[in-house]
Amino acid sequence: MRVVWRGTISFGLVTIPVRLYVATENKNIPSHQIHVNDGGRVQYKRVCSIDGAEVPYEEIGRGYESATGEIVMLSEVDLAMLPAKTSRSIEVISFLPVQAVDPIYLDRSYYVEPEPQGAKAYRLLRDALRKQRRVAVAKVTLRDREIVAALRVHGDVLILATMLWPDEVREPRFPFLAEDDEWSTPSQELAMAEALIDSLSDEELDPGRYRDVHRETLTALIDAKATGRTPTPEGEPGPASRDLLAALRASIESAKQRRSTAGNGGRRRTEPSTAAAKKKQKKPAQPVRGADAPKKRG
Amino acid sequence: MSSCSDCGLEVDHCHGTLVVHDDRTLDCTDAACELPDLLRHPLIVDCVAVLGGCCGAEEPLDFAIAS
Numbered sequence: 001m002r003v004v005w006r007g008t009i010s011f012g013l014v015t016i017p018v019r020l021y022v023a024t025e026n027k028n029i030p031s032h033q034i035h036v037n038d039g040g041r042v043q044y045k046r047v048c049s050i051d052g053a054e055v056p057y058e059e060i061g062r063g064y065e066s067a068t069g070e071i072v073m074l075s076e077v078d079l080a081m082l083p084a085k086t087s088r089s090i091e092v093i094s095f096l097p098v099q100a101v102d103p104i105y106l107d108r109s110y111y112v113e114p115e116p117q118g119a120k121a122y123r124l125l126r127d128a129l130r131k132q133r134r135v136a137v138a139k140v141t142l143r144d145r146e147i148v149a150a151l152r153v154h155g156d157v158l159i160l161a162t163m164l165w166p167d168e169v170r171e172p173r174f175p176f177l178a179e180d181d182e183w184s185t186p187s188q189e190l191a192m193a194e195a196l197i198d199s200l201s202d203e204e205l206d207p208g209r210y211r212d213v214h215r216e217t218l219t220a221l222i223d224a225k226a227t228g229r230t231p232t233p234e235g236e237p238g239p240a241s242r243d244l245l246a247a248l249r250a251s252i253e254s255a256k257q258r259r260s261t262a263g264n265g266g267r268r269r270t271e272p273s274t275a276a277a278k279k280k281q282k283k284p285a286q287p288v289r290g291a292d293a294p295k296k297r298g
Numbered sequence: 299m300s301s302c303s304d305c306g307l308e309v310d311h312c313h314g315t316l317v318v319h320d321d322r323t324l325d326c327t328d329a330a331c332e333l334p335d336l337l338r339h340p341l342i343v344d345c346v347a348v349l350g351g352c353c354g355a356e357e358p359l360d361f362a363i364a365s
Binding site for chain 1: 304305308309310311313315323327329333334335336337338340341342
């Protein structure tokens with residue numbers, strides 16, 4: 001990992017010098033645009049629309065679109081006038097319970113590493129956040145733009161998760177929401193849905209339980225094509241059930257069977273709902289082979 | 299890390315142009331780019347700026363429905 005940002009965390013009167021590293025990476029199999037006639041890689045060149053010449057990196061400026069659609073060029077001198085331009089600080093402004101941050105506002109995650117002289121204060125902040133089960137909300141300037149971010153504990157390190165501004169989260173305007181006032185959830189279906197939720201519930205997320213089936217099958221497909229073999233087609237998913245109650249019953253049975261086959265692989269909730277308790281009266285689920293096999297996509 | 303001889307930046311970065319798509323996925327125009335992250339790229343454009351965009355209009359998804 002390489003450092004992508006250097007600065008400080010300001011926490012009251014405490015200043016912690018830190019570095020940021022990109023915390024996540026996409027494991028998609030890289031695909032490239034190719035010229036289908038000869039297999040040549042398609043490349044991008046930055047070309048000036050006026051003189052047609054390729055523009056070197058150091059000659060590329062920034063043009064911003066105005067409200068009227070006009071492109072306005074802003075120089076580094078112009079951008080330096082923005083108030084937060086010179087800030088190199090992650091300024092903690094408040095603390096929130098972990099569950100108070102709606103994940104929809106979280107954008108990119110960066111590992112925060114203390115500089116050697118800041119390790120003691122870093123550990124103090126980390127341990128206090130962990131003990132209080134809180135995240136720190138902070139302002140920080142990244143790439144010339146001030147944003148809000150959440151500092152939270154992940155394992156033994158702090159993560160800076162950049163956050164979206166409220167107007168960057170789209171408002172869901174779906175026709176069905178307008179009909180919610182007249183909607184009354186059928187009690188039987190609701191009980192079944194709760195039972196299904198209980199039967200699939202864990203206390204903690206275990207990402208290791210999930211496989212990237214798309215990547216695995218794509219790798220196999222690429223390998224087959226590269227070695228001249230005939231790829232094996234994926235099976236078609238079965239037709240979707242149109243009976244909600246039947247679909248819920250089948251889902252609960254399926255979940256029970258998967259849990260039974262997986263043994264104690266998944267931690268169950270300690271207090272199942274009434275609906276789930278009622279379901280326990282039924283006969284125990286039978287183990288099935290391949291219950292952990294990935295579902296067909298569809 | 300020593301500073302970049304081309305631009306003087308002292309942190310890890312890429313001189314390719316990062317393209318941000320509608321679904322917030324990121325692509326870099328530099329084939330040698332190791333990590334398409336916003337912080338690593340001084341040059342960032344929306345995919346609309348690349349030949350008018352590549353994401354197209356949003357289309358309804360075909361979900362399996364139980365009623």
